[in-house]
Amino acid sequence: MVSKKLPSFYSLKSLLPFTIMDRYLASELLPTFFFGVGAFSSIGVTIDSVFELIRKIVESGLPIDIAVQVFILKLPYFIVLAFPMSTLLATLMTYSRLSSESELIALRGCGVSVYRMVLTAVMMSLVVTGLTFVFNEQIAPAANYQAANILDTALRSDKPTFKQQNIFYPEYQNDTQPDGTKTRILTRLFYADQFDGKRMKGLTIIDRSEKGLNQIIVSESAQWNGSQNVWDFYNGTIYFVAADRSYRNIVRFEQQQLKLPRTPLILAEKSRDYGEMNISEALDQLEVERLGGDRQKIRKLEVRIHQKFALPFVCVVFGLVGAAMGSIPQRTGRGTSFAISVIVIFSYYLIFFMSGALGQAGVLSPFMGAWLPNFLFLGIGLFLLMRVAKR
Template identity: 55%
Template sequence: MKINVYKPWGSGQLFLPSVSILDRYLIQEIIPPFVFGVGLFSSVALTVGTVFDLVRQVAESGMAVSIAVQIFLLKMPEFIVLAFPMAMILSALMVYGRLSSDSELIALRSCGISLYRLLIPTLIFSFLITGLTFGFNEVIVPAANYRASITYEQALNEGQLPIQEDNIFYPEYDKIEIEGTDKKISRLVRLFYAEKFDRGQMLEVTILDRSQPDLTQIISSKSANWNFAQNTWDFFNGTIYIVNPDGSYRNIVRFDHKQIQLSRTPLDLASQKRGFDEMNIAQAQDYLKLMKLSGDQQRIVKTKVRIQQKYALPFSCVVFALLGVALGSRPQSTSRATSFGISVMVIFGYYLLSFVTGALGQKEILTPFFAAWLPTFLGIGIASFLLVRASK
C-alpha cells in the first residue's frame, strides 16, 4: 500500500493512505463472485434447511402462508452468515484461478510482485467479512432464530403459547472426599424433575433430596411455583416420603400447600431455555453459569465447547480465503464449475473436521478451546504450506 501526499487548501501537508490500483483491481474482482456465492450457498442451505419443512407444514398442518413467509424471513440471517465463509473460498478460487489461467499472475510476478503481496487485499477483505460474521452471529441471528422458533410453535399451537419446556431435569451435586485419600468425587445431593413447565408453573414435580447423610426425602407434588417475594418454592397438593437409610419409610406427610427452600435454577433453566443457535455469547455465558450451579459436568463441557465455537466460526472466513488463494494460484486452468467443486469439497472437509473435534471436546478428549479452534489452526497451516509451494 502506498502513502500519497495530499496538499489541502492553505499551508501545511496532510498524509492520507491511498489504495493502489492493484488492490482496487483485486477487491473489485472479488466482490461480485462473493455476492454470487452468498446468494448461491444461502439459497441452497435455506431451501434444504427450512423451505421443505415450511411447505410440508402449510400443506399438512394448515399453517398460514403469511406465517410461513415470516418464519422464512426470520431464518434467512442464519443461512446468510453460514454462506459467508463458503462464498469467501469460492470467490478467491474464481478470481485467482482466472488470474492464473489468463497468465496475469505470471505477468505480475515477472514485475517483482510476489504472491504474498497479491494475497493482502483478499486477506483484508476476509477479515472484514469475519467481523461482519461475528456481528451477525451476536446481534441478528440469535434474536431472529428465537423469534422464528416462537412463531413456529405458536402457529402449530393455534396461536397459543405452547408449554415452554418438557422434562425439566436439574441435578445438584456436591464434592465429597474419599476416605483415606485427598481425592474428591461428585455426589448427587438433590434431583429436581418436572414433567412440564407451563407459563411459570411446574407441573407433576418430583424431588429426590439426599442432602442429609442419614435421611432421604422424596417430594411429589402436582404443581410448584416460585415465590418471588420470599425466594422459595410453593408446592401444592403433594406428599413427602421420608426414607430411612435401610430403605424403610419413616414417615409420610401429605400437604395442600408447602413452602420449601430450594434453588431457583430449575425455573431459570425452563424459562430461559434456548438452543445454542438462539443465544449469543453473553447469553451462552449466563447459561453456563446455570449449568455450573447444577454440577452437570457433561452439559458444562458442551456449553464451553459451543461458546468457543461461536468465537472460532467467523475466522473460517480467513481460513477459506487463504485456501482459495493458495488453490486458485496453481498454474492451471480453473473454470467456475471446477471452482465450485473444489469449494464444496473444502467446505465439507472443514465442517466435518469441526464436527469431529467438537464431539471430541464434548467427550473431554480435547479441551473446549482446541475442540473449537483446531480446524482453524489446521486450515491456516495447510493454506500456508500451499501458499509457500505456489509462490515458488
C-alpha cells in the first residue's frame, strides 16, 4: 500500500535537496541503520573480546571491573567495522521493502527518477563515512591502546613490550660518481643481538661514514645517554680500517661514548600496533621503518595507511550497492535482505583481505591493494543502478 505522504512527492520540490521524500526515506533508513550498528558491533566484540576476557577472569584472576573497562574500550573499534555493514543492511532492507510495497513504483510514476531516490541513501552514506573516519582516526586507536595498557598492567604481563632479538638498522646515503650518476651506498650498519628494555647487548657496528677510514665496533652492551645524546658502549673493541682495507689501529675500552643515531633504539622499543595508531602516528612509524630498510614491513604499513582512508568510503559504496539492489522490483522479506547483506559483506571483506595481501606482497601497489575492493563494488553498484533506471 502506498504511504499517505506520497502525494507530496508529486511536486517539483522532489527535485530539490532534502525534500519531504528525503525525510521520509531517512526516517525509514535510520532505525534499521542503528539496529545494524548495535547488532554487528555486539556480535563482533562478543566473538573477539568477551570470550577472551571471561577466560582471563577465570584463569588469570582478571578483576571484573577491569574486564568491563576493557570491554567498553574495545567497542569503538567494532562500531567502526559495523558502520559500513549497517549502511548496507539499512539501504538494502529499506529499499527492498519500499519496492515490494510498490512505493518506489509510485514514485517513478510521479516522475521521480531512480537516481534521485537512491541519492538520499548515498547522502546518508556520506554522513556515515565522515562519522566512520572520526571514529577510526580519533576514538578507536586511542581506546585500543588504552585497553591494551590496562590489560597488561592488570595481568602484570611478562610479555615483552619491545623487540627482543636481532635489532638491525642500516643507514644509507646517496653518493655521486665521477660520471655524475648517483648510487645508494651503505654508510653505517647497526646490529644488536638483544634488547632488554634498557640496554642493547651483543653489538656490532660497521661505520663507513668517514671517507678513508672505516670503523668496526664490537661491544658487549650499549645504552642510550639521553642527557648527552650519545651512546654509552661497554666492554668492547674498535677496529680502525684504512682505505686500503688494512688494520690501522685497535682500541679496547671498558666504556666509550660514540655519537650515533638514536634510531636503533626507536626500532627496538615498543611501537603501537596498527589498530592503536591514527594516520599521523602510522606515518611517523612508516618513516622509522623506512630508516630500518625492511621492505616487507614498509609495504605492510603503506597498505594499512591507505586502508585507513579506504575503509570509511566503504559506507558510500555499500549505500549505493544496497539502494540499487533494493530498488530492483521484487518481493523479498527482511530475512532475504539480511542474507543478501551477509553475502555481500563476506564477499567484500574476502576481496579486501586478498587485495591487501597482494599489496603487501608487491603484486599490487599499496594504493590498489587498499582501494581495489571499493572500486570493484562501486562498479557493481553503478551497473545495478543503471540497469534499474532503464526498466
